[in-house]
Each structure stands twice: as structure tokens, then as C-alpha cells.
Amino acid sequence: MTDATDRPELLSRREMIEATAAALAAPLLPAQAVTAPAAVALPGKFLTAAELALLDALTDLIIPTDDHSPGARAALVSGYIDGRLAESLDPELQARWRSGLEAVDGLSQELNGKPFMQAAPDPRVAVLTRMAAGEADPKTPAERFFTELKRWTVRAYYTSKVGIQVDQEYKGNVYQRGEYAGYDAK
Amino acid sequence: MTLLRVPPPLEQDVDLSKTYDAVIVGSGAAGGMAAHVLTSRGLQVLMLEAGKKLPIEQELRSMQWPYDHPRRGDAPPGYHSLSFNEYNIRTPPYAKGSTFKHVMSYVGGWGGSDYVKNILVDEKDHPYTGTKYAWVRARALGGKTNIWGRLALRLSDYDFKAKTHDGYGDDWPISYADLQPYYDKVDLYLGISGVKENLPHLPDSLFQRPNKLTLGEVRMRESLKNMGRVLTPYRAGVTTDGLKHNRYRSKCYGRGACDRRPGGCDIHAAFDSPTGLIYPAMDTGHLTIRTNSIAHEVLVDRNTGKARGIAFIDSATHKSYEAKAKVVILAASTLESARLLLLSRSPQHPNGIGNSSGHVGHNFCEHVMGPGVTGLVKDLVGKPPTLDDGRPGGFYIPRFRNLQDRQPGFVRGYGFEGSGGFSIFPGNAMGTPGFGAQFKKEVRDHAGAFIGMGGFGEVLARYENYVDLDPDAKDAWGIPTLRFHYQFGDNERKMCEDMVVAGREMFEAAGIEVVGTDDKMLTEGWSIHELGTARMGSDPKTSVLNQFQQSHDVKNLFVVDGSSHVSASCQNPTWTIMALAWRSCEYLADGFRKGTL
Numbered sequence: 020m021t022d023a024t025d026r027p028e029l030l031s032r033r034e035m036i037e038a039t040a041a042a043l044a045a046p047l048l049p050a051q052a053v054t055a056p057a058a059v060a061l062p063g064k065f066l067t068a069a070e071l072a073l074l075d076a077l078t079d080l081i082i083p084t085d086d087h088s089p090g091a092r093a094a095l096v097s098g099y100i101d102g103r104l105a106e107s108l109d110p111e112l113q114a115r116w117r118s119g120l121e122a123v124d125g126l127s128q129e130l131n132g133k134p135f136m137q138a139a140p141d142p143r144v145a146v147l148t149r150m151a152a153g154e155a156d157p158k159t160p161a162e163r164f165f166t167e168l169k170r171w172t173v174r175a176y177y178t179s180k181v182g183i184q185v186d187q188e189y190k191g192n193v194y195q196r197g198e199y200a201g202y203d204a205k
Numbered sequence: 206m207t208l209l210r211v212p213p214p215l216e217q218d219v220d221l222s223k224t225y226d227a228v229i230v231g232s233g234a235a236g237g238m239a240a241h242v243l244t245s246r247g248l249q250v251l252m253l254e255a256g257k258k259l260p261i262e263q264e265l266r267s268m269q270w271p272y273d274h275p276r277r278g279d280a281p282p283g284y285h286s287l288s289f290n291e292y293n294i295r296t297p298p299y300a301k302g303s304t305f306k307h308v309m310s311y312v313g314g315w316g317g318s319d320y321v322k323n324i325l326v327d328e329k330d331h332p333y334t335g336t337k338y339a340w341v342r343a344r345a346l347g348g349k350t351n352i353w354g355r356l357a358l359r360l361s362d363y364d365f366k367a368k369t370h371d372g373y374g375d376d377w378p379i380s381y382a383d384l385q386p387y388y389d390k391v392d393l394y395l396g397i398s399g400v401k402e403n404l405p406h407l408p409d410s411l412f413q414r415p416n417k418l419t420l421g422e423v424r425m426r427e428s429l430k431n432m433g434r435v436l437t438p439y440r441a442g443v444t445t446d447g448l449k450h451n452r453y454r455s456k457c458y459g460r461g462a463c464d465r466r467p468g469g470c471d472i473h474a475a476f477d478s479p480t481g482l483i484y485p486a487m488d489t490g491h492l493t494i495r496t497n498s499i500a501h502e503v504l505v506d507r508n509t510g511k512a513r514g515i516a517f518i519d520s521a522t523h524k525s526y527e528a529k530a531k532v533v534i535l536a537a538s539t540l541e542s543a544r545l546l547l548l549s550r551s552p553q554h555p556n557g558i559g560n561s562s563g564h565v566g567h568n569f570c571e572h573v574m575g576p577g578v579t580g581l582v583k584d585l586v587g588k589p590p591t592l593d594d595g596r597p598g599g600f601y602i603p604r605f606r607n608l609q610d611r612q613p614g615f616v617r618g619y620g621f622e623g624s625g626g627f628s629i630f631p632g633n634a635m636g637t638p639g640f641g642a643q644f645k646k647e648v649r650d651h652a653g654a655f656i657g658m659g660g661f662g663e664v665l666a667r668y669e670n671y672v673d674l675d676p677d678a679k680d681a682w683g684i685p686t687l688r689f690h691y692q693f694g695d696n697e698r699k700m701c702e703d704m705v706v707a708g709r710e711m712f713e714a715a716g717i718e719v720v721g722t723d724d725k726m727l728t729e730g731w732s733i734h735e736l737g738t739a740r741m742g743s744d745p746k747t748s749v750l751n752q753f754q755q756s757h758d759v760k761n762l763f764v765v766d767g768s769s770h771v772s773a774s775c776q777n778p779t780w781t782i783m784a785l786a787w788r789s790c791e792y793l794a795d796g797f798r799k800g801t802l
Contacts, residue, residue, distance in 0.1 A: 201419055
């Protein structure tokens, strides 16, 4: 790999991190509109604005922005999940997400005495830590919701442009015109 | 970059008033090969395909980024892919009572269901009954070759003469020497990539340039040499250097979508029957195809008892038709061809055509899979990403059991398919515990450091494993369905236990940390390698076909697909299916000219 081929990726990563900073500062939905290609995003909305904000905060705690790459918020993970929920023909799935988000607020009340979105960053992490404690064998509603929430967040993030191109720096899905990459068997 | 695409040839009009030289049922690997050989010998051929002719490039979209798809490759709401639990907790028909509008086999669940939703059958229209079985069917021109796994292996006399070697089952009526020239022809006509290893139990092909290995795979290869075993780059039915004689197929550019969805190559570097065999056969002017044509009976001449054609239903209009031909060739897949034989009852053939032996549907075998090992190549943790998945597959470890040695618990053997390195989706993310910055970094650092492999083992051919017709159940076109009487036995269970032990041993010997083992056998049928329901043999009392896949009972009836295989071996069957079909169709064409059919 030459510098010339590396540079566009580095630039785009920096751009992405800047976009994340903007997304953190700006109201949620307009920020999505800036980066989401309209033709590809699912149009539907299932969650209320408050539920969506909560989901967005949760996904971005699961996969946050770090010095390497933007996180779930910049990758528009919550909007993607909401779009899939909106078009789902499975009322049980929709109900599970709604009650799951409720359970998060319930746990936050229990731990912090206030709803999740009104809690400060550290108490928020405490809520998620409690939810994640049963990851290997989830028992409470909040623990079970964490498993599903994380699975969808992971799926959505690592199939997003941010996840594939910036975080994973994926090299494939290209035409290799000469030698194939890799090592000879001999 | 765009490639020039040559559109499919214009189709000839179907003329059902005429008697064709040959009618072929099915357009997959076997049917395509029959069409290629027979049209090149000048026969006028009609091919019937039950499924649609699809705009396949638009279906596959091999280079579409996940984020350029509204559901990241998933099918729209209303589509459901069957899961392992559904196959095992319930019995077929699996789609019965489902609230989903469309139900697909488990293949849809590989993470790309939108790309195969029109290729796989809708289980709702295609029920079957009996014991649990994950039956994967693709009804479309080209059949399962549109999405096959591409591992293209030869069999050897360890397989053809397996009974001589270990006393179990039956030998094939041919040896490797009989088939070797036809394997060569298939290699040259369709293209195959790989590395010569000079193994008696896995003969080399005439390879084009191989795919390469990743660092972890190279380390495994070096380590296995000390154990007398081989790890070889995936032998892929893919043209890596191009084929001058075929204008419908591009050479492989290592784009690497092969592994992230249920197969499919929209530049046709990977073999598929339409571009590899059928379109060139159409260019001869001797091949007519009719899609949407569901064959349900081999028609019989009441005077001679010979086959005179095929009765079929148009899948869209539900109207019935007859196609007349001097020779009938079934290539509908192992299970569908058996079904068709059993459906074709007449006074001359009361148990189904070609079934005087009573063996049609029996000796049903395949490959068992599921057990495998995942390992971590520790010094690859934290290394920068490399392009590791731009290839049709990773590696293959050929069989090493019961060749010179005798295993105490089981006969026959198994091979491993696997790969290591970076891929478009970091599979480790699902299994990495926790959340937050540390989780994210751990996923990133480990993404390319894993290597995994799974076994494919020979399921013994047993008379008592069989399919027959369900007396009551019918498909959406009123055709009786298959009923399964099939299950794995003790030999398969013992073999699967050994896969885990041997897999772990090989990883550990290579200094690869074993981070997970899977000892679960996947449901019967999972390998999509069903074989042996109309086996070849020299004795008409215990076999259905002779060594040229010709019915012992009906001289102008041939069954050229996997149903003819006497045993499953542990090597993937597609290349053998095509080599056998080539050989049999040469014999057929000779007999046709001489008038001996």
C-alpha cells in the first residue's frame, strides 16, 4: 500500500470524527439527515422521539466514538433499528423493544433515582453495566433486552459505512487486477 | 470498473408438437452438463426447468456494500429463513401454519437473504414430510449452481472402491481411471483453481492459478506437514485465469463477495450452469429451454415400456403439457429425480419407472457437518487490516482418517473447510462480551486474528435411509411430496466426535489457541450434498442405473445427477456430478447414433 491510497481513508476518518462531533452537538434527527443517504434509509418511524433518543444514547454507549473511529451515533445505528422496527410485521418484536427501553428507564430510576436521559454520563454507564452483567445468562427483562440491543447495535454498526470503512478499515470488495492478496501455499 | 457483459443468447421457440432427440429435466450442474455434451454431439435437446429464468446479476449484486442496501442484505418483512431450532424442534413440513408470507430454507439466514429470496424455493409451496431434514432447493435456471459453495474436488479410488478398502457398503461400478479423463475435461472447460498436492486420496485437477492463504493459514499448512497432513488453498470451481472459449464468463478479480453471502458471482468467474454450460449450448442452435416447467411424470410408451417424454405443469398457469423425446434424462437433483421416478407409475413400471429393484429413493446419503474449531492466532492481534477475503474460499484439509490407519470408532473419513483472517464483518463482535470503548477496541484488534474450520464427513449409504412419496401431502401444484425416512447413525456420531478432537489437536500443534469448539451435528440435509437415491451398479437387482447412469430397466432413460452416486465420499460432489454426466452423455450420444437405446 502506498501513501496515496492510504491518504483518502485517513482523511475520511478525520471527516467522520468531525461529523460525529457535530452529531453530538446537534439535535438528533437533522444530524442523521446530513449523513444518511436518503435512497437507502428505511422511511418508517416506530419509536417516539424520546424512545429514539434513549436508544441512540444506548447504542452510542455500546459502541462509542474513540480516537480511532466514530461510534454508533455517527453510524446512524438507532435510526436503522427504528426503520427495521417500523416495517416489522412482528408485533411481539416491536413490543419487546418498547418494553425493553422502558425497563432501562426503570433500572435507571432504581439506581439513580431518575430516568436514563436525565442521568449524568457515569450513572448512565452504571445502568448499562448492570444490564450487561447477565450477558452470559440473561435473566431480568433489562438483561434480556441488553442482549438483543447489543446484537442489533453490533449488526448495524459493523455493516455501516463508518463501521466497515473507518473502524474496520476493510480492504476488500475491490477488483484485484494483478496478483491476489495473500501468501502462496509453497 | 465495469465489465462487458454478453447478454444471454436468444431463446428458440419451444415446439411441443415435435419429438426432440433428448429432453433434460433440470438445469443445474448435471442438466447443464448433459445439454453441453449432447448439443455438441449434434442432438436436438429440450431442457425443462421448474423455476424461473432470473436476471441473475440483479439478484446477486455481488459488490453491493451492506450500507447501500436498506436492510443490510436482509429480505423485506414477510420473509423468514428457517433456523436450526425450527428444523430440530419441529418436523416437516416446516412452513405449515407459519405466519410469514414466505419461508425459505436456512440458507437465507446466512446474512444476505435478499440476494437469494428469488432463487431459493418458498417452503410454503414446496412442502415435504417425514423425519427432520433441512432440504435446500433452488428453482431457477441453473438451480443451486447459482449460489453453490464452489469447492470443487475429485473423488479417488478410496471412494470408488471403498468397499474393497474397508468392507463397508458397495463399490462403484467405475474406478478413478474411468472418470479421470472426464474430470480433466470439466477442469478445462469450466476452470478450476488450486494447488497440486499429489495426494492419492484427493487427486489433483488441471488447475488455474490458486487463491492465496492468509498468515494464520500458512502457519497451519506448515505445521500440518509435520503431521503428514495437508492444508491446501480452497480448490474452487472458479476461473482465475479466464476461459477463452466462453464469452459469458469473466475471470476472477478477487472481489471477495463469495464468502459473505450464500454464494453467487455476478461476473460468473465462479461456475454456474447457465453461463458455463447452458448459454454456450444454446449457441450451438441445438438447445431449446423451457422454464417454469414442473416435470411430474416420465411418460411411457405402452407398447415398448420405454420412455417417450415428460409430462409437466406450467408453474405460472398450472396448465399441463407433454414434451416428447427419444431419450429422457433426469437431472432434477438427487431428491427430485427420485421423486420423479417414483411418481412415474404405469402398468409396465408399477413401482415407478426404473424401479424394478425397489432401490429408488434408498441408499440415500450425504455429508454430515457442524463440528468445528475456532482458534486465535495470538500474534496477529492488533495487526493492521489486510485484504484476506478476496477469494472464493479459504482452505481445505483433505481426509486423513482411515486411509492407512483404521480408526476404532468409525469407517471412512472427513475433510475440513475453513478460513482465517479479516472479513467484511467482524464475526468476533457477536461473541465479545461487554460494551464501550474497550469492547470496540477488542473487536477491532482481534478481527483478523481468528481462524476457523468445520468438518464435512461421509454419511454411510444405508438402504434403510430413504425417501418415498407421501400418500396424502401435495405441493402447490398438486404433485405428491417426498416423505423422508432418514437419520444419521452411530458412525456419523463417532466421526463427528473425532472431528472436534482432531481439529483441536491440529490447531494446538500450530500454536493456535483454541477459543471455541462446536460439537453439534447440524440437521440432516444441512450440507446440501444429498446423494444416492438411484445408485449405479452392475447388478440390476440392487441398483437402479448402470455405470453410464442408464436405467437398468429402461434403456432410453438416464439419471445424470447426484442420485447415481453409490457412496457419498467426504468430498464435495459437484465436480464428480459433472464428470459423470459428461461420461454418460458421451455414451448416450454414441448409443443414439448407433440406435442402441
